[in-house]
Amino acid sequence: MDERTRTAVGLGGAALLVVAGTLATGYLPSQPRSQLLAGALIVAGFALGFFVLGEFELPE
Known part of the structure; x- marks a missing residue:
């Protein structure tokens, strides 16, 4: 999965959580x-x- 797809899916999930x-x-x-x-x-x-x-960023 490339960077643009990962960003789009992540922002879509974030929007879904906020709306829910x-x-x-x-x-x-x-x-x-x-x-x-x-x-x-x-x-x-x-x-x-x-x-x-x-x-x-999360610590490693």
């Missing part, structure tokens, strides 16, 4: 555990997007 987390805030019950799950999806989406764009 946003929609989950409306569909899940308004209990703290459910809203934390939805928030975690959104944060994971942004983290994946920043990682794919090369804003930060």
Whole structure:
């Protein structure tokens, strides 16, 4: 898989996580555990997007 394909798939996955987390805030019950799950999806989406764009790197 080349760099452009990896970036496109990564950003697509990040967008999917952010959208899923946003929609989950409306569909899940308004209990703290459910809203934390939805928030975690959104944060994971942004983290994946920043990682794919090369804003930060994981230590080896």
